[in-house]
Amino acid sequence: MKVLVATKSGQGGASGDYSSTVEGELVTPITVECCSPESCGCGRGFPGLASSRATTTAMVVSRDDIQPNQLREAIASSLRRDGWLKGLNQAERRELIQAHFSAIEQVCAGFAVGTVVGRNNAFVSRRAVAA
Numbered sequence: 037m038k039v040l041v042a043t044k045s046g047q048g049g050a051s052g053d054y055s056s057t058v059e060g061e062l063v064t065p066i067t068v069e070c071c072s073p074e075s076c077g078c079g080r081g082f083p084g085l086a087s088s089r090a091t092t093t094a095m096v097v098s099r100d101d102i103q104p105n106q107l108r109e110a111i112a113s114s115l116r117r118d119g120w121l122k123g124l125n126q127a128e129r130r131e132l133i134q135a136h137f138s139a140i141e142q143v144c145a146g147f148a149v150g151t152v153v154g155r156n157n158a159f160v161s162r163r164a165v166a167a
């Protein structure tokens with residue numbers, strides 16, 4: 037399936053770019069933003085599901101080894117580890133995990149494999165296409 041992964045490709049192409057993720061790890065376009073997302077940078081980041089760090093550049097890739105249930109589990113595992121599922125009932129947990137899953141699916145549906153994307157709050161746009 038198509039998923040979003042952290043990439044250093046395109047880093048430096050926009051002012052304020054940062055990459056603290058592990059190259060190639062799964063990322064999500066959803067994050068909780070603080071009250072100053074522009075200066076802080078959280079409004080432009082894709083959180084890494086493994087590292088819990090973020091990057092401003094993500095790539096759409098096709099991974100035959102990842103099935104939808106595995107992506108859901110990776111999302112759930114990341115949210116659980118970082119404490120985002122605490123205090124939620126089972127239905128709320130499922131809803132939060134599905135929100136991440138759907139956002140990843142929607143972004144991937146909108147861009148060809150190899151496209152590097154950036155995020156600006158709720159908007160994800162094309163930054164470059166890998167050669």
Ligand SMILES: [Zn+2]
Pocket residue numbers: 069070071072073076077078079
């Ligand atoms: Zn912030």
